[in-house]
Amino acid sequence: MIPFANVLVRFLLPGPSSASSMEQLKLDSFDDIPMNSAKVVRFGKEPVIVVHTETGQFKAFFARCTHLGCVVKYDAEGTSQFLCNCHGSTFDLTGKNLTGPAPRPLTPLRVTVEKTSLVLSRRNV
Numbered sequence: 786m787i788p789f790a791n792v793l794v795r796f797l798l799p800g801p802s803s804a805s806s807m808e809q810l811k812l813d814s815f816d817d818i819p820m821n822s823a824k825v826v827r828f829g830k831e832p833v834i835v836v837h838t839e840t841g842q843f844k845a846f847f848a849r850c851t852h853l854g855c856v857v858k859y860d861a862e863g864t865s866q867f868l869c870n871c872h873g874s875t876f877d878l879t880g881k882n883l884t885g886p887a888p889r890p891l892t893p894l895r896v897t898v899e900k901t902s903l904v905l906s907r908r909n910v
């Protein structure tokens with residue numbers, strides 16, 4: 786009876802290594818993100834888009850579109866916005882949803898530059 790209860794508890798309560806418990810990610814280098822470009826990295830199980838803006842700032846957002854969850858891209862060649870190719874939503878560099886069916890902004894992360902590395906962390910908003 787007790788082994789069954791253990792299995793049931795483990796099934797109902799995810800362990801501490803679940804993606805939602807990840808608080809910080811360190812990228813050892815940002816040489817591969819030149820100005821006006823972006824890169825998608827994994828933050829636990831979630832994709833995060835890190836953009837190096839035309840003015841030299843680094844910004845990061847959870848990359849799943851707030852409509853149905855497709856991963857957004859950065860439009861370096863045109864608008865310098867985030868685009869969702871699934872149904873056409875667009876987001877500005879603050880993450881704000883501008884056009885399309887996306888109902889909410891992208892969720893931002895805090896970005897800290899430490900010498901040659903970037904530290905991404907959840908914001909407690």
Ligand code: FES
Pocket residue numbers: 850851852853854855869870871872873874885886887
């Ligand atoms: S999933 Fe992005 S617009 Fe629909």
